[in-house]
Amino acid sequence: VAGASVRPAAAASGALTISNESGSLWTCAFNPYNPAVTGTTVGFMYEPLVFVNTLQNGKATPWLASAYKWSDGNKVLTFTIRKGVKWSDGQPLTAADVAFTYNLLKKNPAMDLNAIWSVLRSVTQQGDNVVLTFKSAAVPYFYYVADQIWPLPEHIWAKVKNPVTFADSNPVGSGPYLMSKCTGQNITYTANPGFWQKGRPYVKTVQYPAFTSNTPANEELATGQAQLGAQFIPNIKAFYTSKSPNYHYWFPPIANVSMFINLTVAPLNQLVVRQALAYGIDRPRVSAIGEYGYEPPANQAGIVTPTFGSWLDKSLLSKYNYNYNPNKAISILEKAGYKRGSDGIFAKNGKELSFSIINVGGNSDWVAAVQVIQSELQQVGIKLTPENMTGTAFDNAIYNGKYQLAYNFESGGPAPYYELRQLLYSGNTAPIGKPAASNYERYSNPATDALINQYATTTSVAVQHNIVDQLQAVMLKDVPVIPMTEEVDWYQYDTGSFTGWVTPQNPYAQPAIYQLPDDEQLLLHLKPR
Amino acid sequence: MSGADGAVPATSGPLLATRGLTRHFRIGGLRGHTLHAVDGLDLTIAEREIVALVGESGSGKSTVARLLAMVYRPTSGEIVFRGQSVSSFKRRRDLLGYRSQVPMVFQDPFSSLNPAHTIGYHMERGLKLHRPELDREGRRSEAERVLQLAGLVPPSAVLAKYPFELSGGQRQRVGFAQALSFKPKLVLADEPVSMLDVSIRIGLLNVMTSLRDDQHVSLLYITHDIASARYVSDRVLVMYAGHLVEHGPTDEVLHQPLHPYTRLLLSAVPDPRAELKVTSSDLGEPPRVVGPGEGCRFRWRCPLAQDVCGRVTPRLQEATPGHAAACHVTVPGPAAGAAPAAQGARLPGDA
Amino acid sequence: MQYALRRLGFFVATLWACLTINFVLPRLMPGNPALAMMSRFKGRLNGQALKALEIAFGVNNKQSALTQYFSYLGNTLTGHFGTSVTFFPDSVSRVVFSALPWTLGLVGVTTVLAFLAGTLVGTTAAWKRGSMLDGVLPPLLVIISAFPYYFLAMLVLLFFAVDHHWFPQGFGYANTDTIAFNLHFIGDVLSHAILPAFVILITSIGGWVLTMRNNMISTLSEDYVRMARAKGLSPARIMFAYAGRNAVLPNLTGFAMSLGFVVSGAILVEYVFSYPGVGYMLLQAVENEDYALMQTLFLFITVAVLAAVLVMDFVTVLLDPRARKQG
Amino acid sequence: MAMTTMLPQAQGPETVGPARAGRRRGGTWGVIARSLLSNRKATAGLVILLGFCFLAAFPGLVAHDNPQAEVYLPGQGPSGAHLLGTTAYGQDLFAQVVYSTRESLLIAVSAGALATVLSVVVGVTAAYVGGLVDDVLSLVTDIFLVIPAFPLIVVIAAYSKNAGDPVLIAVLVVVGWSYGARQLRVQALSLRNRDFLVAARLRGERTWRIIFSEILPTMTSLIVAIFLGATLYAIVTAAGLQFVGLGNPETLSWGTMLYWAQNNEALQAGSPLWAIMPGLCIAALGAGFALLNYAFDEISNPALRPVRRRRKP
Amino acid sequence: MSPQAPLPPPSAAEAPDVAAPRTASGPVLSVQDLSVSYWGGAGPARAVDQVNLELAPGEFVAVVGESGCGKSTLLFSIAKLLTPPAEVTGGQVVFGGQNMVAMTDKQLRAVRWRGMSVVMQSAMNALNPVASVRAQFADAMKAHGERRKDVVLARSEEVLRMVGIDPVHLSSYPHQLSGGMRQRVMIAMALLFSPELILMDEPTSALDVVAQRSLMVQVKQLQAQLGFAIIFVTHDMSLVSHFSDRVVVMYAGQVVEQSPTRPLFDGPMHPYAQGLLEAFPSVYGPRVPLLGIPGNPPDLAQLPQGCNFNPRCPRATDRCRAESPRLVELGDRRVRCLLYEPGGTDGAKP
Ligand SMILES: Nc1ncnc2c1ncn2[C@@H]1O[C@H](COP(=O)(O)OP(=O)(O)OP(=O)(O)O)[C@@H](O)[C@H]1O
Ligand SMILES: Nc1ncnc2c1ncn2[C@@H]1O[C@H](COP(=O)(O)OP(=O)(O)OP(=O)(O)O)[C@@H](O)[C@H]1O
Ligand SMILES: [Mg+2]
């Protein structure tokens, strides 16, 4: 192989090495609908129809679809498929392929990771167009059906007996790269000469080693053997940026890390208690100690800033003013009839404000954050007992509602609506003991539901903002969850060997390599120096 | 069975008796041979009796003692103690009772003391188990008493010693003292004095006789020292290659030995005061106890061997009351010819 | 002969019991593979994906536990290990067999080396009880073995690979290599194995040293050792054939067991060095509730350990006539 | 731990009279004390362990800071105020190290001791009693030998809600005893036919008594080695479990300190002492035990005990 | 100290069963003022106290004495096999012209077994429990240069037969042998080569008289053929009387009498020796109660003032309680008793 080695010399030869703790060895399967391997597949070999950029308020860039159009009261979406795009085996990419892909997901719900067929009625090919008919107005679903769908070549996948377990070890895609070699330790990608954007990608070889743990991955970055990183690096100044002026990082926030409250558990179902919790926590301190300040403190409105700053209703936020205020927390509780016991913990009717908070033991930053929260709440007379578990046990508990408090986050989307819907939509929840897809706190309010449903029917930005403002009010009034810090994209880059990086000034895509299909945008922008 | 029972005074049952006691060992690797360590042994020990067990080295004496002490389980046969089969002793109390009445002194004093414990520990444990009536103080004085009896002085110093600090003979006496401390009925003593010098040996032998006379203790005294056997024992049993070949009152056996092996044995007994009679150095064939088959096991070395000796295993036959031997030639029994048992036995040695 | 049959019988019984535990234990863990996948890709997967994953991994197919159990036993016997969830959709056999040689090579060799070196040091230290050697080496090695070995691995990695580029920074071989049986590749594999091997080696010698030394000291005061001296045997002969051979039995048993455990690899070392073995895979299987992978790895471990123990039982009987049953 | 049972209490110094008392003062404990003090290495080990015990018992006397309080400037180097500097969370590192002693010592010693006791009981009983008992106990041992630790702790932690110390200790014992049991069984097998055991049986000793007072003392050194092994295993495994997040990182122990240090890349990110100190402490604890081991040569083997040379009066 | 003349290396060609003519020049062994103490809590116990002993080639010396008087210790110190807490506190052992006490390990190894072999008292423990008899024999032979398998086997079988053990037992393990058999195996092992000196510590205590006697006859024959010297510790006076050339009587670590055998039996001089000879019962004579020697052996760590034997001696005087006797030479006999010292107690000779 004309492959470069992973030594620092690699950069000179124009190869990019990615350092990202994958947690396991590579499987060498490339089925883009297999969630275990999408990270090494999508964006390299498979592409979306439209690229939606979260960091630019959901700005849509036509990609494999050259155009799209909503019609019929936002119930029908028509994609016009780009001409001249070829699969890497030389066959043209057609609307038939795209329609086939949608219908493949319908036939195999195991591949329908975003449950698009829960809102889709049918998908048909009409010439160069693919027409998606929804059961009802589904504007926000655009993100899932346009950005989170990767068309497959029908001539190959139609022959596959079980596409769910199909390994796709010789992936045929339309993307900028070809998978040229895969071992458990490393995947080598080489540029796809037939890529539909002539001259791209500029980086001809990409090495993607599998790191099972953080330290070597970090080391690889710090020593310049990798030029693109996507992980948490403690004390990044000492560890990374101080090593070279070319080393930079940017951690753009994209979602909230929140304290989830099981609203079915007394006395957490009482607003005062939730408010006291919200007042009693010093979020900047949680951010500073738990997260090295990488993850900025969140606000109770649930709007991630600065990413979605334009959506935030600042006046509303300051009206409720959930900034750290221990005295207020105490006075609220006292007003509600809680009395402090000899141990300093508030109690009413003999029931102490003492809660367990579940957490994932492997996420040391969260564990640290919860320790901060614990000591702060102790001062306002609320006792927290952290229970750390494995990720799976944690999810099991939170999905099924078997917890009191939990430290967790949910995926966001290209607008605040996506996360707020996850948090507040009662259709997403489930009774205790049944797994809920989101809305783990079991929040249910018909008015809120109506707002959320209304959002789906409109493409008007103004209306959308109005709805989100009202959803913020719900967050502030009801305090169903308490956002703590903001989940960020982990992203380190070395300007010494490549240019064209995502920067705060030019946020053309989410920069973390595991963000799909944003990774393709990044790879296409990079140029060897 | 025949002879053995007759040897016991009719007035009381024997203290201990065995019937057909047999013990085989499997030796060797995969092919495996059976070693007949003890075969069909009938013996009795009366109350207040010292029985000496003599015989060739490797003839199974220690095995007998171990069988009687219930170290080994017999391959077949039965041991009866005071009218009860010992195999019926299942409960701990019964077993403990038997063990305290019938203690054993081991042949090898070097391996029978736990190297990690002091002599005091050994004594203390025995007393604790078998003399529950004693308190701490009583146990100590009893331990000192028996050690003193065994000639280990000063007993308090000996108690504090570890086995490795004692000489062979000293360890041997510790073993004997332990057995005495139980207040036994029957001591199974496997060569208890072999490593003692004559003067201490005499002391111990005197202890044995006085135990018998004063406390009615019986003793199975396994030894190679014929003279000491004679000095203390009432009866002698002679073993050869797993078989009991002769038994009878001590003086009778020593003075009128019936079995050719007994004669050989006695002829070899040295008298330190006399010159060595240089007889032919008779090492003979070592006894064949590995898959021995039928026949007298002494026949290869026997000057009197006949055809029948190779075919039929001789049984013990009484020659005179209480004195029996297993030999086709000197005590022909019903097995060999039709001659009635123990009648008119000629004693070739007597001529 | 009878002894062998009897032991074999118990071997089978033990194996069955272990297989059953290996079946039950993973299923007692909270959650299921789909959930595990969800938490693995937290934030990258929409909550809706859970349903898709449950279908993909067959979480909700309503098979009774008993049916599952019997098909598991059957599949185990016939070598059908199923599909891994962690490495979905790879078959477990492929995953395991591609990783196992790395572990066997790395951990196997180091285990043997550690045992040999440790036993040797222990023997010598006991022989020279009270000497400098005895005073320094065993405590030193034990102290080193008291270091958590991922910690040591980290230090070693930092010093030898990161600060001074003397050795590669982990992995089983250079990423640019093709797996082949040639000198270049073998050399590369060796250079990658040195650091992890070194760490395993120095952290595991201590245990062997200690057992061997302590046992040997008890043995050395036995009469037969004195006798061996009287016979004028060379010190080496006394040390090894007389004292050593009597003292080594517990260590040998330990060795057999460790050989069995080679299959389970050195989890954290592999983790730190991103070594492509089964040790870290095992941890992942557990974390991902990958029943099939877990069961298969445990099966391998179980069989290897039990077989080693069984062999050791026979060897003990061979080496120590006193352990043989009498009568 | 096993030692206390092994050396019989019944035989106090009073039992054997004045001569004995004069010779070996203090009986069993005297022997242990003398062995510990007569050997410089063992004494050093004892001092280390006692030091740790002291820290475990009275951490507050040594460290004056609250170990958990995140109140200082994070990531400071050693200084007068903070002997070892501070963690990335602004905790006083010295206080953390000191306060962690209790938990680490507790886990190590209790898991090590319990596992050893279990190995001794099972291993030696199997070997000594033999027959079916041996077969069954060996079977059980083998099963535990291969019980996988990780899933077990996940399961137990899930059912007990929190992988706290008792759970951790229980898991360490469950997965840690069988190894030693196997080794002890082999060793005991070679003792089984020794005459002194036969003698003890004939004396009428109960089986458990033979196992504990007759066999064990002769195997003390192996048992000590196994105890050391089990303890080290407990320390290292506990730290390992905590390291991968399966323990309870809330608690203060050297293992959890390593977890925190590791997760904050302390070695590389400017506070190396955070990682090195707990590692060193674990090793020092191991060293203490290892050095203590030298005393057991003499405790287990009376023939090796040194005697003070006193000239004849 | 004698000059360290190297021992002629045992030649491998010399078949062990072939008699090597020995030059009868000087003693094989000369023990000079040897003292050994055991260091115990109560101070040193003198188990061997200034023992002097010379052994001519081919001589058979019996050592008798009370149990615990230091016989085994003496043998061990001659063979340089003592382990702590025993310590040689004085004197030297000259074997084959070399001082054993000063020899290096390597020199010692060459001397051992080919030059001097040992039969230990603890026969069971002295055999390696995990090695078959065959292996242990082969070991000894290999250590001294004999590597031919057939030779080793033949010789092993030969020595076993010599001591009356079926060669089947070559493949037996020690625990499968009876007490007497183990002892004979040990003796056989000592006979593998034809050393110049064999130290035997109660080698026949577990043997029946037949085996004992034939064994001794064998040994004597071999001795006559090969000319090795023997130090023989025993309690069996008849063996002493029938087989030994010279007797050493020990009491409490000291040699109390040393004499050619016959004269000793005819007229023991030391009161202890006298007591010993009166203490054994007879097989044929009348059964008379015997008393042995009254009193108990002394504690070696706390010896009485004066003569060690004085508390038990029927003829002890005040002087005996005050003064330690020297070993007096009387012709070819030596005795340690004030009775025989010039100006003895009452001048009465036995
Ligand atoms: N555990 C055993 N395994 C195999 N064979 C044994 C065992 N114990 C004894 N034997 C054999 O049984 C026979 C009788 O042995 P035993 O110890 O009873 O003899 P003994 O009469 O006491 O001899 P000695 O006088 O020499 O002590 C011997 O041939 C011996 O080899
Ligand atoms: N390791 C030791 N420590 C202390 N004293 C010891 C030690 N070994 C032996 N002794 C003492 O030394 C004295 C001499 O022992 P030795 O074994 O030489 O006696 P022995 O003459 O061979 O006796 P026996 O005929 O009983 O074998 C004995 O009193 C014994 O108690
Ligand atoms: Mg015997």
Ligand SMILES: [Mg+2]
């Ligand atoms: Mg002796």
